[in-house]
Amino acid sequence: MGGPETQDGHLLAVHGLAKSYGPRRVLDEVSFIVRPGEVLGLIGPNGAGKTTLFECLAGVLSADQGEVHGPGGRALAPAERRSVMFYVPDGVAPWPDQLAGSVLLLFRDLWRLAADRLASVVDSLALRPLLNATVRSLSKGERKRFLIALGLLAPEPLLLLDEPFDGLDLRQAREATVVLRAEAARGRTLFLSIHQLSDAARACDRFVLLADGRVVGEGTLAELRSRAGLSDGGDGMEEVFLALT
Amino acid sequence: MGETAWRRCSSRSRKALALAGLEARELLASRAWWLLLAMTGPLVGHAFMTAVESYAEMSGAGGGPAALAQGLSPLDGLIVPTFGAYDLIATFLLPFVAIRLIATERESGAGRLLVQTPAGLGARLAAKAGVLLLGWLAAWIPAFLALGLWLGYGGHLSFREVAGVFLGHLLHALLTIGCAVAAAAVCRSSASAAIVTLGFTVGTWALDFVAAGRGGLLALLAPFTPEAALRTFEHGELRLALVAVLLLASLAGFAFAALWLDPFRSTASRVLRSAALLILTVGAAALASSWRSGWDLAEDRRNSFPRADEALLRTFRQPVRITVHLAPEDPKLSDLEINVLAKLRRVLPRLEVDYAAQSRTGLFEDADSHYGEIWYAVGAKRELLRSTTEPIVLAQLYELAGVAPPPGETDPPYPGYPLVAKPRGAAILFFIAWPLAAGLAFVVFRGRRRSSCANLV
Numbered sequence: 292m293g294g295p296e297t298q299d300g301h302l303l304a305v306h307g308l309a310k311s312y313g314p315r316r317v318l319d320e321v322s323f324i325v326r327p328g329e330v331l332g333l334i335g336p337n338g339a340g341k342t343t344l345f346e347c348l349a350g351v352l353s354a355d356q357g358e359v360h361g362p363g364g365r366a367l368a369p370a371e372r373r374s375v376m377f378y379v380p381d382g383v384a385p386w387p388d389q390l391a392g393s394v395l396l397l398f399r400d401l402w403r404l405a406a407d408r409l410a411s412v413v414d415s416l417a418l419r420p421l422l423n424a425t426v427r428s429l430s431k432g433e434r435k436r437f438l439i440a441l442g443l444l445a446p447e448p449l450l451l452l453d454e455p456f457d458g459l460d461l462r463q464a465r466e467a468t469v470v471l472r473a474e475a476a477r478g479r480t481l482f483l484s485i486h487q488l489s490d491a492a493r494a495c496d497r498f499v500l501l502a503d504g505r506v507v508g509e510g511t512l513a514e515l516r517s518r519a520g521l522s523d524g525g526d527g528m529e530e531v532f533l534a535l536t
Numbered sequence: 537m538g539e540t541a542w543r544r545c546s547s548r549s550r551k552a553l554a555l556a557g558l559e560a561r562e563l564l565a566s567r568a569w570w571l572l573l574a575m576t577g578p579l580v581g582h583a584f585m586t587a588v589e590s591y592a593e594m595s596g597a598g599g600g601p602a603a604l605a606q607g608l609s610p611l612d613g614l615i616v617p618t619f620g621a622y623d624l625i626a627t628f629l630l631p632f633v634a635i636r637l638i639a640t641e642r643e644s645g646a647g648r649l650l651v652q653t654p655a656g657l658g659a660r661l662a663a664k665a666g667v668l669l670l671g672w673l674a675a676w677i678p679a680f681l682a683l684g685l686w687l688g689y690g691g692h693l694s695f696r697e698v699a700g701v702f703l704g705h706l707l708h709a710l711l712t713i714g715c716a717v718a719a720a721a722v723c724r725s726s727a728s729a730a731i732v733t734l735g736f737t738v739g740t741w742a743l744d745f746v747a748a749g750r751g752g753l754l755a756l757l758a759p760f761t762p763e764a765a766l767r768t769f770e771h772g773e774l775r776l777a778l779v780a781v782l783l784l785a786s787l788a789g790f791a792f793a794a795l796w797l798d799p800f801r802s803t804a805s806r807v808l809r810s811a812a813l814l815i816l817t818v819g820a821a822a823l824a825s826s827w828r829s830g831w832d833l834a835e836d837r838r839n840s841f842p843r844a845d846e847a848l849l850r851t852f853r854q855p856v857r858i859t860v861h862l863a864p865e866d867p868k869l870s871d872l873e874i875n876v877l878a879k880l881r882r883v884l885p886r887l888e889v890d891y892a893a894q895s896r897t898g899l900f901e902d903a904d905s906h907y908g909e910i911w912y913a914v915g916a917k918r919e920l921l922r923s924t925t926e927p928i929v930l931a932q933l934y935e936l937a938g939v940a941p942p943p944g945e946t947d948p949p950y951p952g953y954p955l956v957a958k959p960r961g962a963a964i965l966f967f968i969a970w971p972l973a974a975g976l977a978f979v980v981f982r983g984r985r986r987s988s989c990a991n992l993v
Contacts, residue, residue, distance in 0.1 A: 302913075325814025349652065350799070350800050351648050351800070352650065352799070353801075353802045353803075369800040373651075373652050377652050378652060380645055380648055381684075382645075383648070383649075384646050385644050385646035385649050386562065386644060387644050388565035388640075389562070389565065393558075393561060397557070398553035398653070400551070400553075401551055401555075401653045401654055401655050402549060402653070403550065441649060445653070473947070477986050515610060519865075
């Protein structure tokens with residue numbers, strides 16, 4: 292699965308995205324790029340504007356200003372972004388009275404996926420025992436794995452996952468990381484919103500640091516470390532984050 | 537059809553089937569629908585048993601004097617009261633089922649996922665509408681069981697009368713669904729959507745009530761409120777204008793919902809397009825309301841002149857103008873509408889009715905206001921008449937048009953269908969068997985679906 296690229300080799304370029312709720316500025320001139328095939332982490336504390344940024348990017352929430360450029364450098368209207376990205380929100384329990392399996396089958400049918408693709412996603416996230424459970428009855432971690440599966444089934448080149456590790460225990464988080472890395476290895480681009488820095492460091496190639504609605508850093512861990520003026524050796528993600536925010 | 541077109545068509549059908557399956561499962565998982573289904577039994581049963589007993593009394597049960605046989609019509613005596621239960625169900629239960637199908641999707645986050653899939657909003661709403669209609673039709677099983685019992689007692693039924701009243705209820709349900717879906721799309725919570733939908737219903741009741749005492753625009757709108765429209769169908773009349781306006785209003789509800797469920801639109805765009813949709817709907821409805829085509833579905837032809845008179849009236853080429861000096865609250869105006877004007881509208885090629893009274897009651901009209909007069913004009917000839925009786929008005933119109941009345945009445949008289957019967961078996965069927973069957977079906981459905989997915993993935 293090779294992702295399409297912009298003229299500059301980017302899958303997505305975001306320019307000056309802004310969003311306010313009344314007098315409260317939630318996103319302020321947010322700009323960054325997404326490269327094809329990478330796992331990009333959106334890092335920020337609670338309330339930094341991560342979910343708002345994802346929703347504005349996906350177009351399901353209208354931004355006050357700013358542009359999103361897709362493959363070929365063309366500005367994408369909100370409704371057009373569906374062809375480039377698929378966004379999986381955090382904290383939702385879609386169709387709570389349906390069986391998890393029937394929702395997965397629905398996604399398979401809507402995208403006309405091969406049966407083995409659905410089976411491999413189900414097995415990779417250990418969802419087979421949950422197929423006959425209603426979505427409402429899934430635990431937080433089970434629901435998170437189910438949501439990741441829905442995202443993996445969508446064929447768009449860019450997958451936006453809001454807090455994919457929230458609710459997963461350490462073992463599950465590591466297993467989910469392996470699954471997501473494998474998806475990236477297939478050529479798909481992942482953009483993950485994460486507030487646990489250890490998860491982010493383990494899963495992502497590059498990072499966009501968001502604080503109070505502004506991008507305070509973008510790059511690999513080494514690039515961010517350098518920008519923060521920290522030593523190349525022992526300083527990890529947490530020190531970098533604290534230094535830049 | 538080329539291979540590409542065939543593939544596209546096949547792909548669309550597969551998506552449509554997937555969406556229809558989703559909505560069907562959502563409906564079957566909805567307790568509100570199962571409750572609606574269970575409650576139709578007792579509601580229809582009570583209405584049916586009361587109707588059968590009243591019909592028997594009017595037919596002379598217990599040795600009492602029977603009403604004139606000609607006056608005993610199953611349309612008024614059985615079909616209308618039995619189906620009347622669905623007026624209640626459509627008003628107070630159906631909105632909750634419709635709202636749930638929209639609101640659950642939004643509140644659970646499913647809508648945000650689905651909007652990013654290839655399932656278009658139009659296809660999604662069409663699937664919801666189709667499934668809701670099927671759900672509504674399933675709730676009609678008790679009504680048709682009641683008709684079966686009636687036939688079993690030896691009763692008479694006219695298919696046209698049953699179909700007409702059923703169509704009225706179907707359009708009423710469609711309008712309710714359209715309104716509920718629109719409200720659910722705009723409101724943030726199911727409770728608010730329910731209040732808006734019930735508010736709409738109460739508003740149309742108020743309009744119906746107020747229009748009865750006032751003329752003008754309100755009187756023009758009133759025949760198209762759900763209750764007034766249903767009364768027309770219950771009277772055995774099928775008006776094309778009514779069907780068109782109710783269908784337009786229902787479709788407008790779905791189009792409105794599509795605008796407000798589309799997250800890719802800004803609020804300003806939604807408001808502008810909603811205003812455009814409203815103007816378009818009102819314009820189309822105004823146009824459709826002028827259609828005069830209609831059919832009298834009543835077996836006793838209560839909404840028609842005798843066939844010979846209708847044939848003669850259809851040959852009138854000169855315009856007919858009727859000026860009515862009767863106030864909206866005057867019962868004579870109501871008589872004139874039912875006995876004369878409604879029938880004339882269907883058969884005269886060119887008819888204009890002018891309501892000239894100045895007051896609501898007519899009690900305090902000026903002495904020189906000609907109150908109570910009804911002027912009939914055919915071409916240049918004009919004559920005053922105060923009667924609202926059908927044969928007298930027809931004779932006057934023939935005289936003004938200079939044509940001879942048709943030869944004596946040729947229509948066979950309506951025989952009437954008296955029936956003395958007791959509602960045997962109805963109580964057990966509607967109060968016990970039906971609710972139990974609905975409850976059992978609910979339990980079986982929940983049990984079966986749990987073993988349905990594992991083998992498919």
